[in-house]
Every structure is written in structure tokens, then in C-alpha cells.
Amino acid sequence: MSEPTPLIETRRVSKRFGDVIANQAIDLAVYPSQIHALLGENGAGKSTLMKIICGLQQPDEGELLWQGAAVEIRNPKIARAMGIGMVHQHFALFEGLSVAENIAFSIDGAIQGRALEKQILNLAERFGLAVEPSKLVFELSAGERQRIEILRALLLTPKLLILDEPTSVLTPQEAEQLFNTMRKLAAEGHGIVFISHKLKEVQSVCDAATILRAGQVVGSCDPRESSPESMAELMLGSRNITAQREQRTVGETRFEVAGLTLSQADHTLQVESLALAAGEVFGVAGVAGNGQELLFAALSGEVTCADHQCIKIDGIAAGNNGPNLRRQLNAMFVPEERLGHAAVPFMNLIDNTLLTNIANVSINRKGLVNRKRLQELAAEITTAFDVKHGGLNRAAKNLSGGNLQKFVVGREIIKRPGILIINQPTWGVDALSAAKIRQALLKLANSGSAILVISQDLDELLEISDRLAVLHHGRLGRARDINDWTIEALGLAMTGSEQAA
Amino acid sequence: MTPETVSFLINLLAAAVLLATPLLLAALGELVVEKSGVLNLGVEGMMLIGALFGYIAAYNLQTITCLEELIPGFCQKEERVFTTGDYLMALCSAAIAGALLAAVFGFLTQGLRANHVAVGLGLSILGAGLSNSLGSNFFGVNYTSVQVADHPEMFGQDLLVWFSLIMVPVIWYLLQRTRTGLVIRAVGENHDSAFALGYNVPRIRFYCILFGGAMAGLAGAFIVLVHVDWKEGVTVGKGWLALALILFGTWRPMRVLIGAYIFGLLWASELRLDNLFPNWQLEWKTILTTSPYIFTILVLVLISRNPRLIHQNAPGSLGKIFNPPS
Numbered sequence: 049m050s051e052p053t054p055l056i057e058t059r060r061v062s063k064r065f066g067d068v069i070a071n072q073a074i075d076l077a078v079y080p081s082q083i084h085a086l087l088g089e090n091g092a093g094k095s096t097l098m099k100i101i102c103g104l105q106q107p108d109e110g111e112l113l114w115q116g117a118a119v120e121i122r123n124p125k126i127a128r129a130m131g132i133g134m135v136h137q138h139f140a141l142f143e144g145l146s147v148a149e150n151i152a153f154s155i156d157g158a159i160q161g162r163a164l165e166k167q168i169l170n171l172a173e174r175f176g177l178a179v180e181p182s183k184l185v186f187e188l189s190a191g192e193r194q195r196i197e198i199l200r201a202l203l204l205t206p207k208l209l210i211l212d213e214p215t216s217v218l219t220p221q222e223a224e225q226l227f228n229t230m231r232k233l234a235a236e237g238h239g240i241v242f243i244s245h246k247l248k249e250v251q252s253v254c255d256a257a258t259i260l261r262a263g264q265v266v267g268s269c270d271p272r273e274s275s276p277e278s279m280a281e282l283m284l285g286s287r288n289i290t291a292q293r294e295q296r297t298v299g300e301t302r303f304e305v306a307g308l309t310l311s312q313a314d315h316t317l318q319v320e321s322l323a324l325a326a327g328e329v330f331g332v333a334g335v336a337g338n339g340q341e342l343l344f345a346a347l348s349g350e351v352t353c354a355d356h357q358c359i360k361i362d363g364i365a366a367g368n369n370g371p372n373l374r375r376q377l378n379a380m381f382v383p384e385e386r387l388g389h390a391a392v393p394f395m396n397l398i399d400n401t402l403l404t405n406i407a408n409v410s411i412n413r414k415g416l417v418n419r420k421r422l423q424e425l426a427a428e429i430t431t432a433f434d435v436k437h438g439g440l441n442r443a444a445k446n447l448s449g450g451n452l453q454k455f456v457v458g459r460e461i462i463k464r465p466g467i468l469i470i471n472q473p474t475w476g477v478d479a480l481s482a483a484k485i486r487q488a489l490l491k492l493a494n495s496g497s498a499i500l501v502i503s504q505d506l507d508e509l510l511e512i513s514d515r516l517a518v519l520h521h522g523r524l525g526r527a528r529d530i531n532d533w534t535i536e537a538l539g540l541a542m543t544g545s546e547q548a549a
Numbered sequence: 550m551t552p553e554t555v556s557f558l559i560n561l562l563a564a565a566v567l568l569a570t571p572l573l574l575a576a577l578g579e580l581v582v583e584k585s586g587v588l589n590l591g592v593e594g595m596m597l598i599g600a601l602f603g604y605i606a607a608y609n610l611q612t613i614t615c616l617e618e619l620i621p622g623f624c625q626k627e628e629r630v631f632t633t634g635d636y637l638m639a640l641c642s643a644a645i646a647g648a649l650l651a652a653v654f655g656f657l658t659q660g661l662r663a664n665h666v667a668v669g670l671g672l673s674i675l676g677a678g679l680s681n682s683l684g685s686n687f688f689g690v691n692y693t694s695v696q697v698a699d700h701p702e703m704f705g706q707d708l709l710v711w712f713s714l715i716m717v718p719v720i721w722y723l724l725q726r727t728r729t730g731l732v733i734r735a736v737g738e739n740h741d742s743a744f745a746l747g748y749n750v751p752r753i754r755f756y757c758i759l760f761g762g763a764m765a766g767l768a769g770a771f772i773v774l775v776h777v778d779w780k781e782g783v784t785v786g787k788g789w790l791a792l793a794l795i796l797f798g799t800w801r802p803m804r805v806l807i808g809a810y811i812f813g814l815l816w817a818s819e820l821r822l823d824n825l826f827p828n829w830q831l832e833w834k835t836i837l838t839t840s841p842y843i844f845t846i847l848v849l850v851l852i853s854r855n856p857r858l859i860h861q862n863a864p865g866s867l868g869k870i871f872n873p874p875s
Contacts, residue, residue: 104745123747124745124746124747125746125747128747136745139742140739140741140742140745140746141739141742142734142735142738142739142742142743142865143738143739143860143865144734144738144860144861144862144863144864144865145731145734145735145738149731149734152731153731153732153735153746184860184861186860
């Protein structure tokens with residue numbers, strides 16, 4: 049067989065957002081009847097590349113070839129007309145409209161009546177996608193919604209179908225159905241791009257894979273013939289796992305979690321046991337969207353658990369306590385979202401200082417706020433943590449990400465907490481500020497505090513953690529000493545292929 | 550029933566229809582606006598501007614008809630002719646005036662992405678102020694009122710009454726059965742998704758806002774051409790009631806129609822309370838007078854308790870500012 053023409057080909061495609069390089073000189077070719085996996089960590093540039101292909105974004109450099117001819121895909125309509133269908137990770141469905149109406153939106157002609165319903169049902173049957181056309185979308189499960197997205201894309205008879213992390217919201221059974229559909233589509237000649245973190249899935253369904261890291265193609269392989277270890281290593285890169293560090297003396301247990309299970313909306317959390325010792329940094333790794341927010345909420349008390357004994361702070365049960373009661377036990381918390389969660393964007397730094405110091409008796413005296421002391425405290429924080437600000441009276445939103453992050457972290461560290469729980473401490477923060485925040489965390493640990501860091505940044509966790517556990521699908525895996533982890537084991541755990549140990 | 554009772558009831562119903570019509574017109578227009586995800590609280594202002602310009606047009610047309618006679622002295626009040634064409638011209642002026650004011654709202658909220666509620670409230674205040682000052686400028690203190698002696702009628706009702714009734718199924722069909730309607734609803738439901746599918750969200754919304762403004766203008770014109778003469782604040786809060794009526798009707802044209810006619814009937818009976826219930830005490834009458842408002846609050850509370858009803862009908866992006874992803 050002669051070399052077939054790729055359906056879509058990107059040649060040296062680059063895209064920058066400010067200083068961040070999302071894609072750099074990416075070459076990718078997807079052929080008809082191919083299920084092509086696109087692998088990479090969060091922020092590796094997969095979504096940007098797909099947005100360029102389906103016309104939502106324009107490349108800064110490089111060219112796109114559609115069936116061998118150079119094209120410019122200026123908007124999604126053009127992409128659809130060419131035959132590129134995309135199923136987004138976050139469904140672009142209209143909740144108040146019926147299934148049929150949602151689907152009708154993407155096709156011309158009749159939008160109502162039996163003919164359309166019949167067409168939908170025919171197609172649904174052909175690809176094994178069960179749907180009920182008259183149901184309203186908000187009543188449906190994630191899996192059903194995704195089937196509608198796929199049907200909607202299929203009704204346009206695309207030649208190329210892009211599935212952006214389609215299995216992240218599916219149950220294993222639903223995922224299996226999806227794979228069958230994908231195989232049927234590929235058998236009919238469609239090209240499919242399958243974005244996923246889960247290597248097992250990629251191995252079971254894909255026949256080509258391109259691996260991205262930090263915006264660049266770092267390798268391609270046939271996933272059926274490659275080992276998950278080698279793919280994980282390509283994804284994560286060869287990192288030095290045994291960082292040089294001073295050995296800390298680990299003291300008694302300060303924070304304990306036992307048998308915590310929670311479910312909220314469509315997220316669940318399961319932590320069988322977790323113990324933080326004085327003087328240690330405990331890292332929680334995991335791909336975004338695996339329950340990090342819920343884990344933080346459960347530990348900080350934003351979501352309380354039914355069993356009062358399930359969380360103990362310095363031996364005192366605190367399962368039913370909210371954040372302020374837990375703060376009184378000298379546990380402090382820094383949530384992920386700087387603007388809106390850790391700090392109120394439109395309030396100034398002084399008032400933002402007050403927010404986590406409500407229980408501080410030197411500031412809150414029988415309900416009256418000691419403004420003078422509060423201002424001093426805010427000044428202390430900004431000085432100690434080198435927060436550059438245009439005056440303490442300026443709103444938090446005026447600070448740069450790095451400076452605000454230093455402020456919200458410093459606000460807690462300055463209180464010398466016995467326990468510090470911190471979610472994504474350096475997310476979206478410049479390198480210098482990030483380094484300072486990590487230093488501050490290590491210093492705090494050295495002074496005898498127990499610290500838990502939830503982060504998507506593996507390098508960061510490898511740098512500062514003493515022990516590490518992986519959060520996958522809301523379940524916190526077994527904690528291991530940092531020196532006992534290998535990069536393969538981490539990669540497997542993060543992609544859900546860890547052997548039941 | 551005695552003949553008096555029958556004629557009283559017919560009278561009551563006729564009055565109810567007349568009172569309900571401006572409410573229905575304004576609410577139907579705003580319904581389309583809200584379905585597209587825009588919350589325009591400026592209905593009252595647009596009604597007032599529509600009322601003023603409808604009235605000015607009618608006044609001028611009346612004078613022109615008079616001048617055409619060219620013989621002084623013939624132009625007497627009783628002999629002024631006001632044709633159906635003039636009536637339609639006046640209505641058109643009102644609709645255009647309402648739509649122009651709505652265009653200001655559209656430019657600020659869609660073009661400059663300003664807050665819907667703030668601009669909408671501003672529009673209501675602006676409409677009230679502008680219509681007052683323009684009105685007193687134009688008419689002065691003493692003016693002869695417009696006598697629309699000969700309302701163009703069909704089957705014993707004003708044209709606009711039939712128009713408002715026809716618009717109920719028309720808007721229902723447009724929204725539920727046509728592609729245009731589907732696009733409008735989709736834009737209102739989830740503007741990000743609609744944008745991602747390649748629809749120009751601000752432009753679609755702008756057209757809906759213009760339509761809403763025109764309908765509000767018509768509603769205002771109906772008040773001054775059919776109910777009463779122009780005066781300051783002639784719409785007496787009907788624009789606000791139209792907004793409540795949409796919630797009351799859960800964004801459905803047919804329910805909005807029913808709601809409007811219930812309001813109309815309550816008002817009509819309110820005006821005839823002494824005839825209806827001569828023996829009632831004042832307190833009871835007060836309660837009946839406030840009943841439309843209490844009724845609205847009750848229904849709104851009941852509706853908001855039903856997530857399915859809200860989800861099914863309330864536009865998901867209502868009042869939210871659309872920022873296209875960069």
C-alpha cells in the first residue's frame with residue numbers, strides 16, 4: 049500500500065500566550081482509520097493544539113494541511129465544514145434544550161419532528177450510542193451527555209473526530225462503550241484524535257501516539273507495542289527523583305485522617321488513612337480534576353465529614369469542625385484559587401489579612417477589630433515574604449499572581465501554624481516567587497510543622513516532599529517515602545495504571 | 550342574569566383586554582430578549598419613550614390632516630380626521646423610538662459589555678426623564694389632547710389587541726420551531742457553547758434587544774392612544790410588571806398571555822369595585838387592589854422552588870456578560 053495522505057497534518061505549529069509557549073514547532077499527522085493518541089501532562093499543550101486544529105485559535109507560526117492541501121482554519125464553522133468534529137472535555141451542550149434540539153443545532157434543515165429523531169436514533173444505533181431524543185440535557189448523566197456531543201459531531205459526518213479527554217467523566221463501563229464506538233468509527237475510515245492521561249486506555253484502543261511535553265513533541269510510538277513505563281517516562285521526562293536535601297527530624301503525628309469518604313456532586317473522595325508528622329512535607333500528586341479541590345475542602349473543613357473522629361488535629365477530633373474551628377487548633381489552610389477563594393479580589397490587603405485572622409485574639413477583641421494591629425500584621429506579612437504591592441490599601445486584584453500568592457501563603461505561615469494544608473502553592477506563579485514560596489514551606493517544616501502540599505507540579509513535589517501519595521479518581525493512594533518512588537511508578541499511579549499494591 | 554349584569558360583565562372583560570394588551574406586548578418583547586440571555590430592566594423607560602413618540606406622531610399627523618384643508622377655520626377639533634394609516638404611522642414611530650432606546654442598551658451591554666442590570670435600570674430612569682422633558686417641551690402646559698376618535702378596529706377590538714394576541718403563537722413558533730428561535734434559545738442558554746459553535750452572540754442578542762424595544766414602544770403607544778392622554782409617567786410601572794410577568798409565565802408566551810389577562814381582569818375589577826362589591830369594607834378592597842402583586846410574589850416563590858421548571862425554561866446565561874474567549 050502506498051503512503052496514504054494524512055487527514056490533517058500540522059507543520060511546525062507554534063502558539064504563544066504572552067510569555068508562555070503553549071506549542072512549539074509541533075508536527076503531527078493523523079491518517080484515516082487511525083486512532084491517534086495525544087499524550088501529555090496538564091499544560092503540555094494538547095488542548096491548544098486541538099483548538100488550533102478546530103479553528104478556535106490561530107497558530108502564530110507553522111501551517112496546517114488538510115488532506116495534503118494547506119488550509120487556514122479561521123473559525124469553528126470552517127473546521128466543521130471541512131469535516132473536523134470536536135468533542136470538548138467540558139461539554140458545550142445547552143442544558144435547557146432537549147437532546148434533539150442540541151443535536152439539531154449542528155445540522156441544517158429540520159430541527160423538529162420525527163424525521164430528525166429517526167435520523168438521530170439511526171445513527172445512535174449504528175454506533176451503539178443509546179440516547180433519548182426528547183429528554184432535556186440537564187437530566188442526563190455525564191456519559192449520556194458525552195454521547196450527545198459525539199452524535200452531534202457525527203451527524204456532520206466528519207472525517208476527523210477529536211476527543212478531548214473523553215473518559216475523564218465516564219464510568220469504566222461507559223468508557224468501554226465509547227471505545228467500541230471509536231473502533232467502529234475508525235473501521236469506517238474516520239480519523240480519531242484521542243487525548244488522554246490514561247495509558248491503559250491508550251494502549252487498548254489507539255494505534256498511534258504522539259507525546260507532548262512543555263509544548264513540544266518529545267516522541268511518538270505505537271502504544272500497542274510500547275510499555276506504559278516508557279510512555280510515562282516520555283510524558284514526565286527524566287527527572288531527578290532523589291533531590292539533595294537536609295534530612296529533617298520527623299516528630300510525632302500532628303494531623304490524622306482515617307476512613308474519610310465524601311461525595312459531592314459528581315466527585316468522590318476516599319482517604320483511607322493519612323498521617324502528617326511534625327517536620328515533614330507530604331506531597332499529593334495527581335492530574336488535575338482527580339479530586340484535589342474536594343480533598344482540600346475536606347482537610348480544611350470547608351466540607352465537614354459525618355464522623356467527627358475521621359480527622360484529628362494534634363489528637364483532637366475535628367471532623368465536624370469548619371475552617372475557623374480548625375484554625376483555632378493551629379491548623380492553617382491556603383486554597384488553590386488566589387482570587388476569590390484565598391483572597392477577596394476587591395478588598396485591600398489589610399482586610400484580606402483579617403479574613404483568616406478572625407480567631408486571632410490580638411486582632412479580634414470581642415468582635416471589635418484592632419485596625420492598628422491588623423495593619424501592622426499586613427505590613428509584617430508583606431515585608432517578611434517580599435510581597436511587592438502598591439500600598440496596603442490597594443485591592444488584592446491589583447497584585448500580580450506571584451505577589452498575591454506570596455501574600456496568601458505568608459498570611460498563614462506568619463502565624464507559625466502547627467499544620468499547614470496548601471493546594472497548588474505555586475500554580476501560575478513566576479519562577480522566583482515559586483522558589484521563595486517553596487523555601488518558606490521548607491523552613492516552616494524545619495521548625496516542626498506538618499505540611500501537606502497538593503500540587504500538579506511534579507517537579508515541585510519531588511523537590512520539597514518527604515513523602516508522596518497520588519490522588520487518582522478521588523482516591524488517595526498509598527504514601528511512600530520520596531526515595532521509594534520511581535518516575536515509572538509515579539507515572540503509572542497518576543495515569544491510573546498502578547498495580548493494586 | 551339581568552341585562553345589567555350581562556352588560557357589566559362584557560364591559561369588565563372588554564376593559565380587562567384593553568388593560569392587559571400593553572402588558573402583553575411589552576412582556577412578549579422582553580421574553581424574546583430574555584430568551585437570548587439578556588436581562589433588560591429598561592422596559593419601563595422604553596415604554597415611556599414609545600408612548601411619547603407615538604403621541605407626538607399622532608399629534609403631528611392630526612395637525613397635518615388639518616393643514617391639508619388649507620382653509621382656515623375649517624380646522625376644528627371635531628372635524629380632525631385621524632385615519633387608520635395615521636394610527637399605524639404613530640405606532641411605527643413608537644416602535645422605532647423604543648427600538649432606538651433599546652439600541653443604546655444593546656450598544657452598552659453587547660458592544661461595551663456593561664452590566665445588564667445597571668444599564669437596564671439606567672435606561673428606565675433615562676426613559677422616564679427624557680420623556681418628561683421632551684414631552685413638556687413639545688406639548689407645553691396647555692395642549693389640546695389627541696383625539697383618536699376612530700380606532701381602527703377589527704371584530705370590535707383595536708388592531709393592536711389582535712396583533713398582541715397573534716404575536717403569542719408567532720413568538721412561540723419562532724422560538725420553539727424555527728432555526729432562528731433555536732439559535733436565540735441556545736445563545737441564551739449557554740453563550741460560551743454557542744460561541745464555540747460559531748454563532749455571533751452579541752449580534753444575535755442585539756437584534757433581540759431591538760425587537761424587545763420595538764414591542765415596548767408599541768405597548769407605550771397603546772397606552773397613550775387608547776387608554777389615556779399623554780402625561781408624565783403615563784405607563785405607571787407597567788414596564789416593571791411586564792418583567793414580573795415573564796417570571797410568572799416562566800418564559801412561555803402562552804403563560805405570559807394568561808398572566809397578562811389575569812392582571813387585566815384584576816385591574817378592571819379594581820376600577821369597578823364599588824359596583825362589584827358595594828358592601829365591602831375598605832380593607833377588603835385594598836387587599837383586592839394589591840392582589841396582583843401578592844399573587845405575583847406567591848407564584849414566583851412557588852416557581853423558584855421547582856428546579857426542573859426553572860431549568861427547562863429559564864435561560865441559563867440570563868443577565869450574564871458574555872466575554873468571548875481570547
